Amino acid sequence: MEPTFSVVIPTYNRAELLARTVQAFLAQEGVALELIVVDDGSSDATPEVLAGFRDPRLRVLRQPNAGMAYARNAGLLQARGQYVLFNDDDVVPEAGFLQAHLNLHQRYPRAAGVSYTYIPESLGQDSFIRFWRARAESGVRGRADGALLGWGGFWFASLSLPLEQAEAFAPMRGYGWEDHELGWRLWRKGVRPRLALGARAAHEDRVSxxxxxxxxxxxxxxxxxxxxxxxxxxxxxxxxxxxxxxxxxxxxxxxxxxxxxxxxxxxxxxxxxxxxxxxxxxxxxxxxxxxxxxx
Known part of the structure; x- marks a missing residue:
């Protein structure tokens, strides 16, 4: 039986965070999934961490370090699910995450489902973290389930869409605008990003x-x-x-x-x-x- 979701996780030298994210996805209940982790040339313990998961739903791809776009595209080429969900290695889903994405797609068949990500309290309460928490969560805080987010709402750190609508990421040479470039193409084809309110995930990126x-x-x-x-x-x-x-x-x-x-x-x-x-x-x-x- 084909999986409902193909979850694509690109990763590079974040073995500890990756382990938490993989475990959280494998613990999801009620929705069939395959988990495709693309190791983008990691030099840390990532291979050993992934080898420790004995689950047939997990597939690991390895490539020389080429960047986020190439890693996501490699995973997309292997996806077999009805929906593909791109998720960064530091975005840890809560229980019911995939079910919330599925519910949104059943209500809005041509939508892209945007996860409700938040910066957990465990990352601290210093001045910049409080500022970044408020800024990062401002786009989804107070929004209703299924809310339309506009053409700037495509955030592929944790976003799902029907596999038939998915397109390759442009290999931009540096950090920034990669997600929105693909989002711009999808928007012009009629795909609209909507908030999957119940798809909560902790964004464990410790910024400064x-x-x-x-x-x-x-x-x-x-x-x-x-x-x-x-x-x-x-x-x-x-x-x-x-x-x-x-x-x-x-x-x-x-x-x-x-x-x-x-x-x-x-x-x-x-x-x-x-x-x-x-x-x-x-x-x-x-x-x-x-x-x-x-x-």
């Missing part, structure tokens, strides 16, 4: 301000790859590559001020910390946009 500054800067650079693949006015405005958007961002988010804030961080404990975090990340993104314009 420095890490997110680097990622935001890369996002700005990768915006140009997205736009060059899809030179549409809405993409230009959405990403900020439009000349007027860039001019505004350069004026509103000067990198020199962000550097000063990063150098002396006595503001992090104050009432205005969240506003400063937002400014720094916007300035990092803007700096990436400016760098990408001349690349």
């Amino acid at each position: 301000l420095d890490v997110m500054v680097a990622k935001s800067r890369s996002l700005g650079r990768m915006a140009w790859q997205f736009y060059r693949l899809h030179p549409h006015p809405l993409v230009a405005l959405w990403t900020g590559v439009h000349p007027l958007a860039r001019a505004y961002k350069r004026w509103a988010y000067p990198w020199a001020r962000a550097e000063r804030l990063l150098r002396v961080r006595d503001w992090e404990g104050g009432a205005g910390a969240f506003a400063c975090y937002r400014f720094v990340l916007e300035a990092a993104y803007t700096q990436g946009l400016l760098e990408g314009a001349t690349a």
